[in-house]
Amino acid sequence: MSGKRVIAICMSGGEFQTEKGGSLSYKGGDAHAIDVDEQMKFIDFISEIGEMFNCDVRTVSLKYFLPDNKKTLISISNDKDLKRMIKFHENSNTADVYLLPEEATPDISNMPASRSSRTTLSEAIPPVPMDDMIDDTMGPEELPISISVSAPPAVTMEEVMNRAEDAQIIINPSELMSSIVEVPNPKGDILTKARTQQWQNTITGVGQRFKNVGEFREALRKYAIANQFGFRYKKNDSHRVTVKCKAEGCPWRIHASRLSTTQLICIKKMNPTHTCEGAGGINGLQTSRSWVASIIKEKLKVFPNYKPKDIVSDIKEEYGIQLNYFQAWRGKEIAREQLQGSYKDGYKQLPLFCEKIMETNPGSLATFTTKEDSSFHRVFVSFHASVHGFLEACRPLVFLDSMQLKSKYQGTLLAATSVDGDDEVFPLAFAVVDAETDDNWEWFLLQLRSLLSTPCYITFVADRQKNLQESIPKVFEKSFHAYCLRYLTDELIKDLKGPFSHEIKRLIVDDFYSAAYAPRADSFERHVENIKGLSPEAYDWIVQKSQPDHWANAYFRGARYNHMTSHSGEPFFSWASDANDLPITQMVDVIRGKIMGLIHVRRISANEANGNLTPSMEVKLEKESLRAQTVHVAPSADNNLFQVRGETYELVNMAECDCSCKGWQLTGLPCHHAVAVINYYGRNPYDYCSKYFTVAYYRSTYAQSINPVPLLEGEMCRESSGGSAVTVTPPPTRRPPGRPPKKKTPAEEVMKRQLQCSRCKGLGHNKSTCKDYLLEC
16 A cells, blocks of 8 residues: 555444544444555445445445544545545544444335235324323322324325325325324425424423423423413412413413322313414514523534524524524523533533543643632643754744634733744643733733743743733743734834824834844844834834844844744634633643644654654755855865855854854854855864754654543632632623624734825825815816
């Protein structure tokens, strides 16, 4: 076999069970393994499965889960589906495939066409079983518990007649009317009886019993929906319920009350006669949020982004009930809580969850704090695998950034990341806090400081507006704070006043970036002078307010390896966005799972890497080696100093690993001037590359693994060292109602094109509204 390959573990005979959190697990059955590659055809794959399980493959369907998603089953029905499965699981080497039986729909057209059989329609489609009405004189111990009566699949009258004619079935008209329900095509407000037919007998009559009053109310709602009438409560409390039809003058009425010494609710009186013919109508008032949740829960499990407006539309079409947006939204919230747990339970589980993280991942740190009223304040998580990889093999470079969460209780995600030897993002630590404040940032850095015992001076790349100018040097002494160039550019554009055109702003930003990347002071000053020619105001801001020694390569004293922005935290934010709607413990666990998968994939890549350097650094060094062939090296009186002539004249000091172009110092890789000197010496350029770029360090970065954390069930809180129970409650801040207003970022303002008059060249108007031209006329 060639190309991508996975081992398909095929399972059959078991059943799926829904775990807490909405994930599915497969229990029982038999399993066989099949080696599958990209060249295998679907017909060969399913034929081999049929031979292994000795089954008819036409009666089964094949399903599988995507990696890190145990909630949605994906079908395999053709060659493309099979190739997609192989591609999705190429990093895990195995894929679980489930054989699910397909329920065959009985087709009466395939029955023997014999008149002598005299098959009647009541035999082909059995009638609905009906319980006899129970007399009110029966004792409580003789009354049956309420049951839901299942109805046969609904078909249209025309369909039955056509099938019967084809099969030569003799139809008894009386049996036909008692067995078949005419189902109209669901359009607009027409009720789909096929959906509600099973609810028509949830209320059977006097004597029917229910476990509690809530079960009776739920049965009453379904009964009203199925029979298309509205009702009003006359009495409604914990021990009795009296209901009448909503239509004026209709005699339908029902009364149920609690049986003495029990919690059972029994129907005592009922008049089943309707004279209104549904004139009372049904609407969203006859439903409840829990009913909506029960209807949409299974679909929400498959489609997590099921929108309330779609819920309104679907329930209107399928059940004939008009909900409003809030009813649909609230029903979705209840269904989501039933599937994944409530937000409040997530906060209660936080203490135990932090303990489980540190138990399953020794050396990790998971800690939290609460406010005086026990409400959630903040939680910090960093895994030993991340800390070990950073201390052993990563450059002393940390990126700090934050993102506002859009969950029910809002909050902010703080993230600390680094980069590995291949210049890929390396997750280090993260925290969820109630708000982005100076105190929370300082607390985050203190937790990080307790884990990082490196003797090297760390360079932090972060926004200067996040109040980190004081916190970073306070917590990490002798460290360096490099301003994020992206945030600094936004600040520059925001502070600029006056009618600058789109083109002028773009030129200012281009020169600003060029000044930041400039390795020497002379080139920095040249680009800043260009900005002065475009806008003296922008020039003054850069020189007086921006503090170039914190962002310009020419003046920055730390080592930032030419990383100018803090965007390395974006993977954290992407993961958090995917888990925004989950309770806090599940959101943290989703991020943990993403980091675990990332480390696993990178470990495989590191073990497969060939050569002395990581793949990206090999490419960069090769480019510098090609450029080195175009320059000329001349030795000097000092054996360590060399003159290199090409497009520019540079001096290379081999003893100090220094080049006057500053490229060697800024990146950690020899520039083409240095490579030319190394080749002139007859030495190996790999010996002069930073140790952080070697394959050995790359593998050491991902040497440790992150272990799964078991799901929490049962106990919600733990005891503190003082013996008192710690119960974390949700923070008081909640998401405000309505759609949040869209705020234009400075980056968007840069891209906004301003009107410019083609006559007077002024800004803010066009030639048709030019006042100067009108005055001339």
